[in-house]
Amino acid sequence: MFDVPDATCEVQIDECQSQPCLKGGSCHDYVNSFSCTCMSSIQGDHCEIEIDESQDQPCQNGALCPEGVNEYSCDCSQTTFTGRHCETPLPTCTPQPCVNSATCLEDEGNYTCDCWPGFKGRQCEVDVSECSSSPCLYGGWCIELSWHSLFGSEPLLPDHYDPQHAAGFICSYQPGTTGNVP
Structure with a gap:
């Protein structure tokens, strides 16, 4: 119900009674006016604008x-x-930039990779090729200890690959070949 002014103008009309403030705003009634206090993410005279x-x-x-x-x-x-x-x-070691199980070391806004023997490169991504010089004599097949796909299937290699022991090579010879490689 609205307040109706009488002939002596003594009745204050409540401008907030019509709920002019939107979106949860609070209305404050004054003489012949009102103001809205809006929630923090809303603005406008009637709290009509979402920010x-x-x-x-x-x-x-x-x-x-x-x-x-x-x-x-x-x-x-x-x-x-x-x-x-x-x-x-x-941290510069996040996400892990080093490969081949290398350890990442923070270094004043940068990083270095501590490579296991048998690996090199900024991120230890280069497998040192110990077989490139053809070290196995008499037709022997050179097997690098870093060739992890052969572990468990090549009888001369252990069952499981270990990057800590990936440096070096072994020579596999045909049956009937004897002797040691110098």
Whole structure:
């Protein structure tokens, strides 16, 4: 029910009675006026405008901010940063850049890979070729200890590959061949 002014103008009309503030806004009544107090993600005289918080670009370092109303989240998955705003650099060993079971060592914003014997390269990606010089004499077949696909099937190799012992080679000879390789 609306308040009706009387002839002496003593009755205050409640402008908030019609609920002019939208989207959960609070109405404050004044003489011949009102104001709305809006929720934090809403603005406008009547709280009619929703703010897309991702438009402020809170995500840093090239991270994506998927569009959302009343909230945002940063997608850091394509960056080398983490945190709510993708502001914290990931350790340089994340994700693991070293291969062949090498150990990654942080080094003042960079990294080095501690390679097992038999491997080399920035990321230990190069298998040192011990057989390239044809060390097996008399028609022997050179088998590098880093050829992990042969472990378990080649009788001269152990059942399981171990990168700690991948340096070196063994020679496989035809039956009937005897003697030691110098």
